Amino acid sequence: MPRTGIAPSDGIAAHGDPVLELVCPAGSLPSLKTAIDNGADCVYIGFRDATNARNFAGLNFDAAAIAEGIRYAHDRGRKVFLALNTYPQPDAWQEWRAAMDRAADSGVDAVIVADPGLMAYAAATHPQLRLHLSVQGSATNYEAINFYHDHFGIQRAVLPRVLSIAQVEQVTENTPVETEVFGFGSLCVMVEGRCALSSYTTGESPNTHGVCSPARHVRWQDTPQGLESRLNGVLIDRYGHNENAGYPTLCKGRFDVAGENYYALEEPTSLNTLELLPRLLDMGVKAVKIEGRQRSPAYVAQVTRVWRQAIDLALANAARYSVRPTWSAELAKVSEGQQQTLGAYHRPWK
Amino acid sequence: MKIALGPLQYYWPRLNTLQFYESVREWPVDIVYLGETVCSRRHELRLPDWLEVADMLADAGKEVVLSTQVLLESGVELNTMRKVVDNSRYPVEANDMGAVRHLAGRPFVAGPYLNVYSKPTLDVLAQAGATRWVMPLEMGRNGLQRLQQDRPAGMQTEVFAYGRMPLAFSARCFTARNRNLPKDNCQYVCMDHPDGLLMQTRESQDFLTINGIQTQSAHVHTLIHELSELADLGVDVIRLSPQSQHMEEIVQGFRAVLEQREQAGAVQARLEPRMPAAPCNGYWHGRPGLEMVQPHYAGVE
Numbered sequence: 001m002p003r004t005g006i007a008p009s010d011g012i013a014a015h016g017d018p019v020l021e022l023v024c025p026a027g028s029l030p031s032l033k034t035a036i037d038n039g040a041d042c043v044y045i046g047f048r049d050a051t052n053a054r055n056f057a058g059l060n061f062d063a064a065a066i067a068e069g070i071r072y073a074h075d076r077g078r079k080v081f082l083a084l085n086t087y088p089q090p091d092a093w094q095e096w097r098a099a100m101d102r103a104a105d106s107g108v109d110a111v112i113v114a115d116p117g118l119m120a121y122a123a124a125t126h127p128q129l130r131l132h133l134s135v136q137g138s139a140t141n142y143e144a145i146n147f148y149h150d151h152f153g154i155q156r157a158v159l160p161r162v163l164s165i166a167q168v169e170q171v172t173e174n175t176p177v178e179t180e181v182f183g184f185g186s187l188c189v190m191v192e193g194r195c196a197l198s199s200y201t202t203g204e205s206p207n208t209h210g211v212c213s214p215a216r217h218v219r220w221q222d223t224p225q226g227l228e229s230r231l232n233g234v235l236i237d238r239y240g241h242n243e244n245a246g247y248p249t250l251c252k253g254r255f256d257v258a259g260e261n262y263y264a265l266e267e268p269t270s271l272n273t274l275e276l277l278p279r280l281l282d283m284g285v286k287a288v289k290i291e292g293r294q295r296s297p298a299y300v301a302q303v304t305r306v307w308r309q310a311i312d313l314a315l316a317n318a319a320r321y322s323v324r325p326t327w328s329a330e331l332a333k334v335s336e337g338q339q340q341t342l343g344a345y346h347r348p349w350k
Numbered sequence: 351m352k353i354a355l356g357p358l359q360y361y362w363p364r365l366n367t368l369q370f371y372e373s374v375r376e377w378p379v380d381i382v383y384l385g386e387t388v389c390s391r392r393h394e395l396r397l398p399d400w401l402e403v404a405d406m407l408a409d410a411g412k413e414v415v416l417s418t419q420v421l422l423e424s425g426v427e428l429n430t431m432r433k434v435v436d437n438s439r440y441p442v443e444a445n446d447m448g449a450v451r452h453l454a455g456r457p458f459v460a461g462p463y464l465n466v467y468s469k470p471t472l473d474v475l476a477q478a479g480a481t482r483w484v485m486p487l488e489m490g491r492n493g494l495q496r497l498q499q500d501r502p503a504g505m506q507t508e509v510f511a512y513g514r515m516p517l518a519f520s521a522r523c524f525t526a527r528n529r530n531l532p533k534d535n536c537q538y539v540c541m542d543h544p545d546g547l548l549m550q551t552r553e554s555q556d557f558l559t560i561n562g563i564q565t566q567s568a569h570v571h572t573l574i575h576e577l578s579e580l581a582d583l584g585v586d587v588i589r590l591s592p593q594s595q596h597m598e599e600i601v602q603g604f605r606a607v608l609e610q611r612e613q614a615g616a617v618q619a620r621l622e623p624r625m626p627a628a629p630c631n632g633y634w635h636g637r638p639g640l641e642m643v644q645p646h647y648a649g650v651e
Contacts, residue, residue: 088467088471090468091496116447117469140423148447162421163423167424191421194518200633207486238552255552256554264527
């Protein structure tokens with residue numbers, strides 16, 4: 001059920017902040033409102049340009065939409081984070097700096113940053129601005145996270161999707177910085193911020209252009225052998241007549257290795273960590289993030305609703321918590337390739 | 351410009367690795383980066399062994415730098431990184447901010463995975479102690495030109511100029527996956543592939559190279575045609591990444607072009623059959639990295 005208002009529940013700590021925040025994606029104002037209506041504690045958004053890692057056509061926020069989004073969230077006691085999480089390119093530093101100024105002026109609750117230079121600028125110019133280390137910052141260990149804490153006072157780190165659950169615990173125990181982990185969404189098989197496969201293929205990557213396997217390089221073609229998906233001419237996959245075709249994210253195609261054709265890097269699959277919720281709570285993880293600013297408001301509604309119920313149940317009684325079949329069924333409908341995995345949290349995945 | 355031999359990306363048998371570095375003593379390289387940067391399960395050489403190799407190369411007049419692992423996840427990996435950083439004999443290439451923190455202000459080389467794309471970030475690393483930085487693989491001429499204009503005083507610049515490019519890192523081992531083995535029982539199958547395991551598209555286009563948890567380009571990045579541009583931009587060091595065969599010829603070829611004893615075109619024609627795959631240089635020209643922009647020499651297409 002949609003959660004309205006900020007009625008205190010078991011999940012609200014004394015100072016008003018939830019024990020475990022549900023952080024949901026919004027690629028548009030309707031998605032932001034949908035996320036909040038369905039129980040998101042925080043929503044993360046981006047400007048409509050290359051300063052964030054979901055720089056897709058028709059997506060993201062202009063100044064008016066941000067103002068309205070923040071008003072909508074704050075009126076309901078929720079937060080808005082702004083992702084400024086690409087790397088300022090050599091000839092465009094001014095653009096990123098101006099984006100940081102706009103973010104600070106807009107009244108967002110935190111800015112999600114990957115680039116140390118940009119963090120240094122924010123810490124010096126907008127010392128009151130709360131900084132979260134983006135997953136694009138590639139901090140996979142507490143030494144790295146503490147570097148950003150020592151130098152720029154970051155208050156939260158979003159952990160890359162390569163850590164096992166034990167490693168998440170080790171990080172969380174050894175840093176004063178809050179940790180945020182991915183709970184659901186498209187699975188990145190590579191360490192975020194250290195993957196140039198997309199620019200190798202298309203010239204544009206998350207680090208440089210805020211995109212991975214960008215749509216403008218995608219071509220679909222029906223051939224006698226089947227439906228082919230290409231990225232800048234490179235054949236990513238070919239589908240038989242009985243197969244569902246998926247978006248050609250280049251690490252999720254089928255390739256030939258040692259005489260065998262298979263998903264050489266990763267299957268089209270979604271990360272789903274619902275069953276880990278009690279452990280995440282127990283180890284003191286501060287927030288669970290849902291991936292998918294590029295997805296529709298319907299996706300945001302569905303995923304937010306399920307995770308709100310799950311978190312509320314886990315907060316109310318972690319010992320009796322279990323994943324409800326209805327949640328899994330709901331999430332399966334919006335999963336990539338209709339498949340879900342625990343990913344790196346679960347050691348055998350590696 | 352100096353020539354550096356980058357850290358070995360592959361897992362070779364101990365004897366091969368030692369023989370390789372023994373021969374490096376005689377090669378015209380100025381700097382040698384040593385150490386395991388890819389996977390902590392690889393153990394043919396451990397830190398004390400690498401330090402012995404380092405001593406041998408230092409005795410031969412090489413500048414030695416110890417490289418830290420790129421992806422640091424476990425406590426064991428952090429401890430290894432600390433031991434590398436705390437070695438009292440050789441400077442360190444930091445490939446993760448965790449290593450930068452542990453360096454605590456000591457001078458270091460900022461590796462290519464610290465994501466230096468802008469002047470303010472280069473300043474941050476300079477303040478942390480970096481005296482040399484390695485340009486990110488996906489940066490090109492225009493970006494470097496901009497960063498060279500106002501790099502911090504005393505900061506040297508190094509550019510990856512030859513080899514299959516390490517493009518991505520994962521918690522998953524793709525070589526073990528190819529053999530249907532779990533990573534924890536990988537049986538060190540990456541040792542079967544001294545230049546990585548080729549990954550092709552369904553129409554037999556060379557695309558990527560699997561190297562354990564690392565994914566490399568299938569094509570071999572080379573800036574042999576662009577060395578004069580690098581010199582004009584004030585690049586201090588070019589990095590050549592080791593391959594299992596013919597590496598000495600590669601080094602000699604680059605040296606000959608640097609010293610203007612030979613034309614790049616002639617050297618490249620000689621080296622191309624010695625490369626494990628076709629060349630590429632797209633990143634330098636602001637293109638997709640897998641592309642090869644052919645040089646336009648005066649009078650020659």
